Amino acid sequence: MGEWFGNSWVWNLQWRRLLYDWEIEDLRGLEHMIQLNEPKRDTEDGVLWHSTEVASYPTKCIYAKFNDSPGSSLPNSIAPIIWKNFIPPRAKLTIWLANQEKLKTGDFLVEKGIITQQNAWCPFCRNEIESNSHILFVCRFAWSAWMEVLKWWGLSAPLHMQFSKFSIQWLGLADGRRHRHFWALMFGCIIWSLWYERNLIKFERKIPNLQNFVSSLRIRIGIWAKEMMGSFGCAPNAIYNADSFIMYS
Numbered sequence: 001m002g003e004w005f006g007n008s009w010v011w012n013l014q015w016r017r018l019l020y021d022w023e024i025e026d027l028r029g030l031e032h033m034i035q036l037n038e039p040k041r042d043t044e045d046g047v048l049w050h051s052t053e054v055a056s057y058p059t060k061c062i063y064a065k066f067n068d069s070p071g072s073s074l075p076n077s078i079a080p081i082i083w084k085n086f087i088p089p090r091a092k093l094t095i096w097l098a099n100q101e102k103l104k105t106g107d108f109l110v111e112k113g114i115i116t117q118q119n120a121w122c123p124f125c126r127n128e129i130e131s132n133s134h135i136l137f138v139c140r141f142a143w144s145a146w147m148e149v150l151k152w153w154g155l156s157a158p159l160h161m162q163f164s165k166f167s168i169q170w171l172g173l174a175d176g177r178r179h180r181h182f183w184a185l186m187f188g189c190i191i192w193s194l195w196y197e198r199n200l201i202k203f204e205r206k207i208p209n210l211q212n213f214v215s216s217l218r219i220r221i222g223i224w225a226k227e228m229m230g231s232f233g234c235a236p237n238a239i240y241n242a243d244s245f246i247m248y249s
């Protein structure tokens, strides 16, 4: 991490793997940031909050800061639901990246010269170069999965192919505020599951199978709902009880 030379601290960051070209810029930013805060010997560490006028720390201002970052905000309709712990952290990160079109799909890697177009095909359909929107919405595989989930609720709907518009429409299908939390959970679960499935096919040579994917999706949504049920504030026998959802819905 670093060491003292006299009274000066010198950072020595080490990484478990070689960094990719596109990560070097982030590294420069990190180095610049930590060099602005040089550790001092014989001084005790403390925590100061500078982002508000008063020196107290409201969680709300972190949320506001997230939404102030250019190009990084989730749609207002979904952001509060995503960030308020209704969705596991691993899915929050995937949704965060997907919303900014920063999942490292084939189109990105071709543009950076890391892979050739021959290696950038969508692993689901093998018909198109994969992109964030293709993998999550446009691809026949992904689209069919979304439509299958709608069928569980006796619904069908033409939906947008763009993340924020899609999410707004999706949540609009929920019936009532409490159900919106469940629909947000389903949204997060489907996004995360598509990305996870894509990685299994791409890196572990899994064979794409829509029926199996939709079945596992159903179970995963049920498990997530069960885990998160306390956060919903729902009664155990509520309509979205995870066990009955898996077995009967």
Ligand SMILES: [Zn+2]
Pocket: 122, 123, 124, 125, 126, 127, 128, 134, 139, 140, 141
């Ligand atoms: Zn595809």
